[in-house]
Amino acid sequence: MTIRTRFAPSPTGYMHLGNLRSALYTYLFARHNGGVFVLRIEDTDQNRYVEGATDVIYRTLRGIGIDWDEGPDVGGDYGPYVQSERKGMYLPYARRLVETGKAYYCFCTNEELDARREEAAARGETYKYGKHCLHLSKEEVQAKLDAGEPYVIRQNVPEQGEASFDDLIYGRIAVDCADLDDQILIKADGMPTYNFANVVDDHTMAVTHVMRGNEYLASTPKYNLLYDAFGWEKPVYIHLTSIMRDATHKLSKRTGDAYYEDYIAKGYLKDAILNYVALLGWNPGDEREFFTLPELVEAFSLKGLSKSPAIFDPNKLTWMNAEYIRRLAPEQYTKEALPWYERAGVAGMDLEVLRRILQPRTEVFGQLPEMVDFLVKLDEGYDIELFTNKKSKTDAEVSRAVLDMVLPALAALPDWTEAALHDALIGMAEANGMKNGTLLWPVRIALAGRAVTPGGAIEIAYLLGRDEALRRLALGRQKLS
Numbered sequence: 001m002t003i004r005t006r007f008a009p010s011p012t013g014y015m016h017l018g019n020l021r022s023a024l025y026t027y028l029f030a031r032h033n034g035g036v037f038v039l040r041i042e043d044t045d046q047n048r049y050v051e052g053a054t055d056v057i058y059r060t061l062r063g064i065g066i067d068w069d070e071g072p073d074v075g076g077d078y079g080p081y082v083q084s085e086r087k088g089m090y091l092p093y094a095r096r097l098v099e100t101g102k103a104y105y106c107f108c109t110n111e112e113l114d115a116r117r118e119e120a121a122a123r124g125e126t127y128k129y130g131k132h133c134l135h136l137s138k139e140e141v142q143a144k145l146d147a148g149e150p151y152v153i154r155q156n157v158p159e160q161g162e163a164s165f166d167d168l169i170y171g172r173i174a175v176d177c178a179d180l181d182d183q184i185l186i187k188a189d190g191m192p193t194y195n196f197a198n199v200v201d202d203h204t205m206a207v208t209h210v211m212r213g214n215e216y217l218a219s220t221p222k223y224n225l226l227y228d229a230f231g232w233e234k235p236v237y238i239h240l241t242s243i244m245r246d247a248t249h250k251l252s253k254r255t256g257d258a259y260y261e262d263y264i265a266k267g268y269l270k271d272a273i274l275n276y277v278a279l280l281g282w283n284p285g286d287e288r289e290f291f292t293l294p295e296l297v298e299a300f301s302l303k304g305l306s307k308s309p310a311i312f313d314p315n316k317l318t319w320m321n322a323e324y325i326r327r328l329a330p331e332q333y334t335k336e337a338l339p340w341y342e343r344a345g346v347a348g349m350d351l352e353v354l355r356r357i358l359q360p361r362t363e364v365f366g367q368l369p370e371m372v373d374f375l376v377k378l379d380e381g382y383d384i385e386l387f388t389n390k391k392s393k394t395d396a397e398v399s400r401a402v403l404d405m406v407l408p409a410l411a412a413l414p415d416w417t418e419a420a421l422h423d424a425l426i427g428m429a430e431a432n433g434m435k436n437g438t439l440l441w442p443v444r445i446a447l448a449g450r451a452v453t454p455g456g457a458i459e460i461a462y463l464l465g466r467d468e469a470l471r472r473l474a475l476g477r478q479k480l481s
Contacts, residue, residue: 003035004208007061007068008042008198011053014259015060017251017312018213018243021277025240026211027066028278028300038205039071041082044197054082060260064274065293070205078205083197090192093200093230094153094185102229103185105141106133106154128181129154153186155196155222163221167237169305170214175221183222195219199226207235214239238302241281242309251312263317267340267365272321280310290323322363333359337368344369345376349463353418357455374448375463378472382449384479389451392441396480399442403477405432406443407470416466421458446476 007023009015015023030037041057043049058073070076080086097103106129113129120127134156136144144151157163157180164174185196192200202210217239227234245251251258263273271292278296279289283304291299325333334351337358341347346354358371387399394402405428413420429439444457447469453460461469 001208003030003033004038004206005030005035005211006038006040006202006205006207008040008201009057010042010045010048010194011050011057012045012048013050013053014056014261016258017260017277017280018258020060020064020260021243021280022212022240023061023066024064024274024278024296025282025300025305027068028296029209029211029238029302031297032300035208036069037067038076038078038207039068039081040201040205041072042194042197042201043082043084044191044194046084046191056261064270083192083201086197086201087191089204090197090200091153091186091190094192094196097155097185097226097229098153100229102156102226103153104131104134104156105136105145105151106182106184107136107144107149107151108132109150131156131159131182134182150188152184152188154182155185155226157182157222157225163225165220165224165234165237167217167220167239168302169239169241169307170217173217173221177225180222195222196226199223202235203227203230203232209236209238211238211240214241238305241306243280243312244309245312247311265366267367268317268321269324269336269365272317272324275324276317276320280312281306289320318363325362325365326360328359330355330359333362336365337362340365340368341372344372346372346463349375353455353459353463357459361454371454374450374453375460378475379449380475382445386445386449386451387442387476387480389441392437393435394438394441398438399445400477400480402434402439402442403446403473403480406439407473407477410461410466410473411470413466416462416469418458418462421461425458442476443473446473 005026007026009019009023027037029035039057039061041054043054054072061068068074070078070081072079072081094103098105108129116130117127133141133154158177161177162174163177163180164172166172183195184193186192201207220237220239224234243251260273264270274293275289275291275296278291282300283306284291284299285301285304288299325336328336330352334355337355338347338351341349341351341354354372358368361371362368384396388395406425409424409428410421413424425439425443426436428434429436432439440457444453444460445451447457447460447464449472455463464472
């Protein structure tokens, strides 16, 4: 048997990290087993459709290296792969169920349904449709259809017995049919509901394994009743545990911690995000933490899937991202950093020096503008207490003497290069019997106006250029007067 999996997102906006993980696991399972990975767009809920969201799905998946064998933009033998384009096929299937008594036409108006819900609420009961229209005679149903009355088609769930399914993670799950509602299969606009289209599409696309979030556990017994009603073979179910922000809260779309694009916009690397998401609910069975996508394909096994919710730790993601950044080749680091340099206003400075001082300190590229803002504009109101440093053995008096010595020497430099600045400053320290730190500390404070900087006095002076560096050194000397 050829394994056929599918990822079936709704085009409602950016990709949620939970959806991204479902796509990744489904892809990895198919690729690891030499199977087929299908992309299907489920757009039956037109009220939630967001223009351009399908392109976001394509861009996100391809951006992290996930490709599909069949889908809307690549075709395949089981298309169309967009549900709205398959609209004509669902009603005949629903009518087949009506003919066998497994579904029925429902003509109840929204007003009637609302009134019944209110009555149930007043009794303290959970509302469930009472099969009112199931009891209409064939003649009554046909008369209403002939009159053009609006209708939906509902699933005729048995009033007794058990609906169950087996899940590879959760085991056997069974519910009492008496607790299940007669869900709508075809809406009044002729579109299928998500639950009905999902079953029909999975069957007609020959999907063998369904991997999805555990929020669908409650719906799956009704799915299986539909499979039984049609006499179709059921797929293998693999419901994935939730991704949680903490022990009691799921990732929140409202607080901006749930979308892949949010993290890309903050300057996280896509490979780091993919690697971290892969480990949210899956264990490779060894101590490895870092994987390329091909390595994930090779290592992936359903045995590694967790039965417990995964906790999304942004600090762990940031740590992993920092590790990925440190491993970047110099030219790749600069390529990733350049948009942030441009935003910060330092893109015209020496890119190799910037890389050298920033790459070991970068955790997320979005930090770069704040890390280098002192290179663009000095906060001239900095406290002169910064010039005092016990480790470097400097205070205001020592710093003043250092700047008195450094200013004319640097102003006389014929070439403003790193090498020339190094030789001049280190040479002055040696000639005056100073430790390097004693001379370089006040120079760096005057140049940067802060105690902690990426890079030292020599790199900062070089990046600032002769005129700005000398201006800042003179300002520092003036503050110490």
